[in-house]
Amino acid sequence: MSGVVMFFMQIINGLNIGSIYALIALGYTMVYGIAKLINFAHGDIIMVGAYLSLVLLNTGMHWSLATILSILGCALLGFTMEKVAYKPLRKASRISLLITAIGMSYLLQNSFQIIFSANPKPYPAFIHLPALKIGSITISSNYYTTFIVSVFLMIVLNLYIKKTKMGKAMRSVAEDEGAARLMGINVDQTISLTFIIGTGLAAVAGILYSNCYTIISPTMGSLPGIKAFIAAVLGGIGSIPGAVLGGFILGMVETLVKAYISSQLADTIVFLILIVMLVFKPAGILGKNVKEKV
Amino acid sequence: MDTSKVVLEVNDLGINFGGLRAVDSLDMVIHENELYGLIGPNGAGKTTVFNMLTGVYPPTDGTIKLEGQVINGKTPHEIAKLGIARTFQNIRLFKNMTVKENVLLSLGAHADYNFFTGIFKLPKFHAQELAMEDEAMRLLDVFELRDDSEKLAKNLPYGKQRELEIVRALGVHPKLLLLDEPAAGMNPQETENLMRTIDVVRKQFGISILLIEHDMKLVMGICEKITVLNYGAMLACGTPEEIQNNPHVISAYLGE
Known part of the structure; x- marks a missing residue:
């Protein structure tokens, strides 16, 4: 394989994993923007989505129905998680919320280990479209499907937030919750909706991810979850375009490091990016510098 | 004026913050299409009254009725939907x-x-x-x-x-519009324009307005009725002429 072809293959790999990170990062950033909470259990929703769809596919259900039901299942889980674990703590300190979120993450991982055992399970991938051939580059259907679906969802989400009244309500709550309330916005409902959308997107990410890697385990969500969190921080947490940008940058960096430097160093470099970012530009690439109120 | 419909009726309203009695036994009746002023020195509890009317602070005692319906205990967004909208002393627009x-x-x-x-x-x-x-x-x-x-x-x-901020509040379709120092930081010319527009808004939309202001002269010019607060308690209530000649008000503002 020539160097140029190899490079393009890596770019495609990077776009693939980057779009998955971006989908997950969107959930992180939306929830942070509105509820000021880093939902560390968000990564585990990918895993829940993957297992739900596995169980449904194994019953012989058509993949489309299985996918829709898995997304709805995760959305319901996100909704419940917020109501049960986070809402009662909304007036508590941020650190309590953060600890609860970490606890929630372990709760999900461990309950899935009890139900499905800790052993990885094969996932019956269902994306079987013809591969795309451009010159000497072949792109498998998983890759372009992941990319197209993710970009499509990002565009829809962006339009939803920009154009609809619920989207405007979300932006207003993110800016000034108190003022939004006084303009008649139901803040509780808006926060619930944010969790529903975020976890729904994570479910999609989980299913796309499982189609690429075809092996799932109860801890599969934790590393992509952390990386998506880094992507959100990199782009500027709270910023939706930032999450998408951060996701793609991270996916690309990770893939290129794996290909050209060392596959063992890939994660080290990704985490190094987080540290460097936090030191030099804590607000992220597209984040606003928040001036401390005196 | 007193024969027209009552929009807001406040009875014996009070709130404690810990040991501090921030507002004490406030009574207030605002009629349809009335322009009502709430004045008082700094820290008199004017904004606290707004926060109770809009559901931000639950009152410790007393009742608030909007068109006969008791609204204390309701959440801010419910109260907004029932028809109370407000602006803020420090502007709180959705800036982005x-x-x-x-x-x-x-x-x-x-x-x-x-x-x-x-x-x-x-x-x-x-x-x-x-x-x-x-x-x-x-x-x-x-x-x-x-x-x-x-x-x-x-x-x-x-x-x-x-x-x-006023336009945004009008979007709530209020029956009662609360304006918290709308002229703060404006020069005299701007203030005069604003006061004229407030009067136009009231007539054009047929709403009642409760206005907090610092500037006595300004409130006297446009309000039909005024309540004066001092240290959380009602000092006086009446028409601008009555207020201007009230010895308690004069001493609160100018000192003995």
């Missing part, structure tokens, strides 16, 4: 949204299409969306803000931001 979006937001809190019609862009959604855009622009016209409708709220000059 456009001028029009700020107004659409409060209009949208009342539109009755839901999540799904919004996602699937059903015809009802389109019809309502268009009607709302139209109404937003008409509201912006009241303060000649139409040409700024696509600007981000944070890029408006200060005076216009204050006006936009």
